[in-house]
Amino acid sequence: MTQRSTPDRDRRRPRALRALRLPRALHLPRALRPFRKVQYRWLTTALACSLCSVGIWLVASVWQVIQLGGTASDLSLVAFGSALGLTLSVLIGGVVADRVPQRRILLVVEAVRGLGFATAAVLALTGVVQIWQLAVIGLVLGLADGFFYPAYSAWLPALVDPDELLAANGIEGMLRPTVMQGLGPLVASLVIAAWSPGAAFALVAVLQVGTASALWAMRTTAVRRELDPDVHPLRSAVTDVRDGFAYMVRTRWLLATLLFATVLVLIVIGPIEVLLPFAVKDQTGGGPGAFAAALAAFGVGGALGSLTAASMRLPRRYLTLMILAWGVGSLPLAVIGLTDLLGVIAAACFVVGFVHSAAQVVWGTLLQRRVPPALLGRVSSLDFFVSLALMPISMALAGPVGDAVGITTAFLVAGIGSAVLAVLTLWIAKLGPDELAHPLDDLPVAAPDPVPLTED
Template sequence: MSNTGTWMQRIAQDWLVLSLTGSAAAVGITVAMQFLPMLLFGLYGGVIADRYPKRRILLITQTFMGLTGLALAALTLGGVVEVWHVYVLAFLAGLATVVDNPARQVFVSELVGPDQLRNAVSLNAANFQTARLVGPAVAGILISAVGSGWAFLLNGLSFIAPITGLLMMRMSELYPVERAPRGKGQLREGLKYVAGRPELVWPIVLVFFIGTFGFNFPIWLTAYVDDVFHGDAGLYGVLNSLLAAGSLAGALFAAKRGVSLLRVTVGAALAFGLLEVVTAMAPTLWLFAVLLVPTGMFGLLFNVTANSNVQLRTDEAMRGRVMSLFMMVFVGGTPLGGPVVGWVTDTYGARIGFVVCGLVAAAAATAVALVLARSGGVRIRLDLRRGQKHVRLVPREEYAPAV
């Protein structure tokens, strides 16, 4: 329920800013303000998540985020909202997510235990994407019928659901996780821990590029609806729902198969970037809409497998700090990429902005694949003959000259 409300607010917030300013760059600034706190303070959120009980943290953060939604609803329904109000409230909500994100990610392991963690991460993503499927459609109807303010109000009220759920949990049935003791140098300790493990470093590097450039859909979709297809808020909601439908399929596939191999993560990132390029060039609305589905599927498959890869390869006492770094580079890169992508989109058009970001994502995936192959003592071998496996990893010795 709360995730549905959150997606309603995101759609209504983007459309409200576009209505107030007429600028895709302003939408990019809004997205940047929402994720800037993660870039500035994200690692400290991980220290807090490792040190204090996650359930208590979540009760505080969920309550605060609900209040920001109600404040934006009051301003909008009162007819006094200005774009700077949206910027400020987006920044305040972002402050709460600094602590909420790593605590929520790590709390999954306390709910199900280590044996079910991979499946739980995938189902958690499926839950999120189901809300992403419903929320934009409902938001589009509400915006068209009664305005953005009611979407903000419903989002604020939706936080009653997770707060109630957290209060009703039977604490004796949770799986205890070792908490880090209070001490100096814990932030530096977390960074040193990640730096010494290539299996953590390279997925996080890839997450940075995909998160900074590849996931700026609010900017592109508002620009496509407004400038390319000349639609309204209802079309914007439909396109977001189609993107979410593909994302849900990707999450359910990951949950069913339990995939967490690094090569699946890299392959999904490459497919995601290439699909963005193809989707950007779609000449008609119906083809653009159809291509959003596989784009969302591979984007979410990348996200889920990267998340589970990092969590499963991290010690329990360090998991909060590692996941805060993961979330910091994933969503914290948006303040860097959002305004740039918005400027490119405003200056050169929606198609060019979308294509450039897809190419960056594909190039990053290719570069990380080559680095991982080299560090693993293998090379990527192409074989275009009929009946052969066209792409496979082989030991580097196979390329040694015959003696």
């Protein structure tokens, strides 16, 4: 590891060399500055491996259901298991994230996910896998995921400087679509074409070793809050949940955004997660490769949207632009149900991925800048719980609704309904004065740190 430069050593250097020395903040573009931190580089490595596993699982589980002769309703059952698990565990996940060092939480989460993937691989490769088993495994994976995001979100501000949070969230937003919706599905389609979904399940189990190794290389950091040792842990946990809800209810911008997200998820998640593979298969005649291409378009769009948001300053009207991006940006979903061209479906996926991911970068930074650190884990879990509370219902309804009214109608409702919802939210909540009174870029920027790139 490169040693720090001491003041005495600096004084012994020629004046010309000292004058040429640049602040570390100028060595990298704005979007890449978090990579100066060793801890962050390991965390990003772990995140990339984990997201690749999820991307492979998404495609492999879909085509395993199809190979078993399953329908859209059967796929809804598998997706419902994962969504239900996430919804059930995310509140307690937020409480734990504000009490337990987040590195330990993430290590346990990735170990559980690895066991789930390995179980699916054994069942599939031995030829005994059934749809209900995939639903149960999805439930376990969802339960683990409910602990992941609150811990990750609460840990990130402890690893990077405040003025680097937008870039760090942009990197996460870029990795999520690129790796989870791009690389992961591509790898899954190749493995499935060459072997079987079971082989893809085995691959994701192996990838979890990489995730755990990266987390193991990191240092544990202290939880950023003071706990009262005289209060019983169970009573304190209940109080933590209550305090998180109380903060949400009295904070109008947070409550309005989460209620908007709740209805948005009900409208769009089911069609995207459940009906998109059947739209690709039935309307374009495509197989796993075509479905992976549609997901890859989501991924490429999301990556570019996240990178664009990370490279810019925070917008002044961040609440307005964020909600419009999620709502009006979902309009291209209506096109998916109206075309039999894979290229058009991919283009629609690209646009939705771009605007949704850009908005998500702003949202993550908004939480980390305006929510007190002691509440961040719980508020992040409430973000998941409230906004995704209807996700299991969306998953469960998408298949039967698609079978009943057709894929075209389902995607039309998803696209047009989302845009109308965004306009109504801004009109009713009147968030303009709040965003103008609390600009996200009003925090002091940390002074340039001359520590070399290899330092933490």
